Amino acid sequence: MHIESIKLKNFKSFRNAEMLDIPKFCVIVGANGSGKSTLFSVFEFLREALNSNVHTALVKIGGSKGFQEVRSRSSSGNIEIEIKFRENDDSPLVTYFLSVGEKNGHPVVTREILKYRRGSGGQPWHFLDFAHGVGTAVTNEVDQVTDVKELEREQQKLKSPEILAVKGLAQFERFPAVVALGALIENWHISDFHISRARPEQESGYAEHLSREGENLSLVTEYLHTRHPKTFNKVIEKLKERVPGITSVDAKTTEEGRVLLRFQDGTFEDPFLARYVSDGTIKMLAYLILLYDPSPHPLLCVEEPENQLYPTLLWELAEEFRTYAERGGQVFVSSHSPDFLNAVQLHEVYWLIKEQGSTSIKRAKDDSQVAAFIAEGDQMGYLWKEGFFGGVAPQ
Numbered sequence: 300m301h302i303e304s305i306k307l308k309n310f311k312s313f314r315n316a317e318m319l320d321i322p323k324f325c326v327i328v329g330a331n332g333s334g335k336s337t338l339f340s341v342f343e344f345l346r347e348a349l350n351s352n353v354h355t356a357l358v359k360i361g362g363s364k365g366f367q368e369v370r371s372r373s374s375s376g377n378i379e380i381e382i383k384f385r386e387n388d389d390s391p392l393v394t395y396f397l398s399v400g401e402k403n404g405h406p407v408v409t410r411e412i413l414k415y416r417r418g419s420g421g422q423p424w425h426f427l428d429f430a431h432g433v434g435t436a437v438t439n440e441v442d443q444v445t446d447v448k449e450l451e452r453e454q455q456k457l458k459s460p461e462i463l464a465v466k467g468l469a470q471f472e473r474f475p476a477v478v479a480l481g482a483l484i485e486n487w488h489i490s491d492f493h494i495s496r497a498r499p500e501q502e503s504g505y506a507e508h509l510s511r512e513g514e515n516l517s518l519v520t521e522y523l524h525t526r527h528p529k530t531f532n533k534v535i536e537k538l539k540e541r542v543p544g545i546t547s548v549d550a551k552t553t554e555e556g557r558v559l560l561r562f563q564d565g566t567f568e569d570p571f572l573a574r575y576v577s578d579g580t581i582k583m584l585a586y587l588i589l590l591y592d593p594s595p596h597p598l599l600c601v602e603e604p605e606n607q608l609y610p611t612l613l614w615e616l617a618e619e620f621r622t623y624a625e626r627g628g629q630v631f632v633s634s635h636s637p638d639f640l641n642a643v644q645l646h647e648v649y650w651l652i653k654e655q656g657s658t659s660i661k662r663a664k665d666d667s668q669v670a671a672f673i674a675e676g677d678q679m680g681y682l683w684k685e686g687f688f689g690g691v692a693p694q
Contacts, residue, residue: 300597308379309371311337312658323624326643327633329651334658335633339600349484352461366406392416407460432460488596500557509589517560521550534587578607590619595628605636617642637680645673652690
């Protein structure tokens with residue numbers, strides 16, 4: 300999956316913002332409170348709305364006030380999200396548009412559109428078009444249609460205007476375009492790793508993917524060790540290169556049914572538990588397991604990966620994020636680290652500018668001064684540190 304652009308209207312601090320020409324690996328910088336986490340919460344909102352409904356999704360990211368808290372302050376319009384993406388490099392451009400408003404004090408989906416653009420010109424074809432829980436969806440296969448007149452549309456009514464049409468129709472194979480979008484959104488992943496959550500022993504269980512905060516790290520380690528030994532060995536080799544002394548890692552299940560994450564230091568005969576390992580070691584292991592996932596997420600968002608990691612390791616980490624994106628999973632990273640930015644290319648950086656309570660998004664390559672400095676051999680992180688990113692200072 301490759302998201303090419305995002306447009307936001309009345310979504311928290313993004314009153315009217317757009318992010319264009321997005322690369323597969325994208326790094327976002329900005330002062331504290333400028334909206335980096337808010338940008339990621341757009342993806343979280345869509346995934347939660349797909350799993351439940353827009354009311355639940357709004358409460359999850361906006362608290363008990365829901366719609367009123369998520370909608371931009373002093374705004375009376377609807378919340379609008381538009382995402383343009385391709386399933387793969389040779390797929391048609393897909394536009395998903397969602398507008399959420401209020402009716403009788405309850406949030407409702409006022410408009411939801413899914414449309415494809417076939418080729419480089421012409422009008423896009425609408426495959427899903429709903430308003431207030433009623434609309435139509437195309438039932439025939441996208442690849443088998445050559446003329447818009449051949450599209451077969453079916454009228455549908457949802458049981459509630461709070462439900463996304465994508466959610467309901469994605470359950471039926473006769474709506475293939477909707478099924479594809481639903482599968483993509485369901486597998487988006489936001490990583491906000493907390494070391495304190497990863498250290499404790501876990502009840503025995505099963506987990507293939509690292510969770511948002513990393514509390515299932517030992518379970519995923521066990522899964523990789525038993526089901527994907529080649530991938531696991533690659534992770535351990537990378538860890539050994541970056542953490543002096545570590546020679547092996549494993550996950551052991553106790554008689555009480557708890558899974559322990561154990562590290563072996565070459566200078567000691569017996570392994571020791573995760574609670575005795577440095578923060579940086581735990582975090583590096585977690586990111587390696589995340590980035591060498593045998594089934595990468597179509598979209599991965601990571602908040603401030605530089606925390607607890609030695610600066611010299613950040614260049615390699617940035618390269619691994621880029622490699623993950625090249626495998627097929629687009630990566631968004633927020634960062635405050637000049638060292639991390641030094642490993643990033645000009646077209647991969649965006650920065651957020653917040654003025655009078657509203658956030659705008661700027662591409663680094665659109666700034667002529669920054670582009671000129673980079674062309675002369677300067678590095679992105681140094682420019683950020685020296686304040687050359689107009690409208691915002693590093694913090």
